[in-house]
Amino acid sequence: METVKQTYFKNGYILTMNDINQVYACGELLVEDDKIKAVGKVDPALIRPDAEVIDLNGKYILPGFVNTHVHTSQQISRGVGDDVDFITWLHKRMWPFESNMTEEDSYISTLMCSLELIKSGVTSFAEPGGQFVSGMAKATAQSGLRGKLAKSVMDCGTGLPAIWQKTTQEELDAQIEDLEKYHNTADGRVQVWFGLRTIFNNTDDLIVKTKELADKYNVGIHMHVAEAKSEIDYTNEVYGENTVTHLHKLGVLDKNLLAVHTVWLTNEEIDLFKKYDVKVSHNPASAMRVLGFAKIPQMLEKGVCVSIGTDGASSSNRMDMVDEMWLTSLIHKGWRLDSTVVPSTDILCMATKNGARALLDDHLYGSLEEGKKADLIIINPFGPSMMPVNDPIAALVTAMHSTNIESTMCDGKWLMRDRKVLTLDEEVIVKEAQAHAEAIYKRAGIVLPDRFPTIR
Ligand SMILES: [Zn+2]
Numbered sequence: 001m002e003t004v005k006q007t008y009f010k011n012g013y014i015l016t017m018n019d020i021n022q023v024y025a026c027g028e029l030l031v032e033d034d035k036i037k038a039v040g041k042v043d044p045a046l047i048r049p050d051a052e053v054i055d056l057n058g059k060y061i062l063p064g065f066v067n068t069h070v071h072t073s074q075q076i077s078r079g080v081g082d083d084v085d086f087i088t089w090l091h092k093r094m095w096p097f098e099s100n101m102t103e104e105d106s107y108i109s110t111l112m113c114s115l116e117l118i119k120s121g122v123t124s125f126a127e128p129g130g131q132f133v134s135g136m137a138k139a140t141a142q143s144g145l146r147g148k149l150a151k152s153v154m155d156c157g158t159g160l161p162a163i164w165q166k167t168t169q170e171e172l173d174a175q176i177e178d179l180e181k182y183h184n185t186a187d188g189r190v191q192v193w194f195g196l197r198t199i200f201n202n203t204d205d206l207i208v209k210t211k212e213l214a215d216k217y218n219v220g221i222h223m224h225v226a227e228a229k230s231e232i233d234y235t236n237e238v239y240g241e242n243t244v245t246h247l248h249k250l251g252v253l254d255k256n257l258l259a260v261h262t263v264w265l266t267n268e269e270i271d272l273f274k275k276y277d278v279k280v281s282h283n284p285a286s287a288m289r290v291l292g293f294a295k296i297p298q299m300l301e302k303g304v305c306v307s308i309g310t311d312g313a314s315s316s317n318r319m320d321m322v323d324e325m326w327l328t329s330l331i332h333k334g335w336r337l338d339s340t341v342v343p344s345t346d347i348l349c350m351a352t353k354n355g356a357r358a359l360l361d362d363h364l365y366g367s368l369e370e371g372k373k374a375d376l377i378i379i380n381p382f383g384p385s386m387m388p389v390n391d392p393i394a395a396l397v398t399a400m401h402s403t404n405i406e407s408t409m410c411d412g413k414w415l416m417r418d419r420k421v422l423t424l425d426e427e428v429i430v431k432e433a434q435a436h437a438e439a440i441y442k443r444a445g446i447v448l449p450d451r452f453p454t455i456r
Pocket of ligand 1 (some may be wrong): 071
């Protein structure tokens, strides 16, 4: 006989994030196996006698956060780029680091990143491109998270490390191989997307063929788009137009394009994003460091699907969606000199259901609704950083820390309970990550200068 497992939550402040963002101030929720069976008010007849009953006593339930841009393979490079200019960061630090990584490094890095994701309430993420989809897939399967994994794809550009100098066809073939091996593995939690690193390193031929293949395999394309002023200067010099206008001419703007950063867009290009339903991943922390301010208020006004990502640990150091929500709530008010733009209500949508839409999975998760996957988090607000709560929505965005996230469930399974990660051995992974990071620094010949006089 098949066993059915139920978890019944009661007395919770439930933010469904459904079409009307319905909230139940004292609600119930029933999880059965991997799905949500009922939400709001649960018919007692549905609850099995052997269901686990969890009295939330006023704690919050939210859909799991969706991190739409996180370089899991860069987790163990954290600190490699602090306080240096962009070119030093890329050529002298990141390229040597990443090109010296092994499959095992990528695996450990993704495990390490998964710990931080789970502890900050993430249940689903998109990784834009490491060197080893195999290592990332293995770690993602183990972590219990959902991941859209892509290879870092480059077929042109000057100064690239020798092992990255590949032809267009080699890059396409490698991705097809990954797709055929790992797509829809781990109960469908692990999926493979196509990647395009940036227009600096991608030929038109590669971009066009990538779009054709993504359509054929019915998956998305993850690309850094218009991220830095230097990129726009480059595209204007080479193509005589901005990145997004060029991508439009190539026929790539579409609902399955996840465009990351999108800092340097004209108003007309924002209209193109809306027209073609291109998805945006806004990464405020890394943007603040070197890239600039994306026109998020205009994008939201126009109805572009904007989600949130953390970028990589070498760019923004904190792979913490709670911190990114908080930053999102601040930076646009600052540069627009308007404290009404990008309100908390929008930010919660960006971090949940917009993220699910961006990953082409809004039929599966992103909101707490009957029949959807049980991807959810429990938040304990009863501490000094959040209490007293007078405006719950604002509190979740502007006062909450990730330490308020008590438990994380994905696909009906607990990944973390009462702050303890259940799927991964945190102590072991942290130690291994440090050892692997130090070994790569050594192999790559990267020496970070002592910032303060140091006696060793
Ligand atoms: Zn990135």
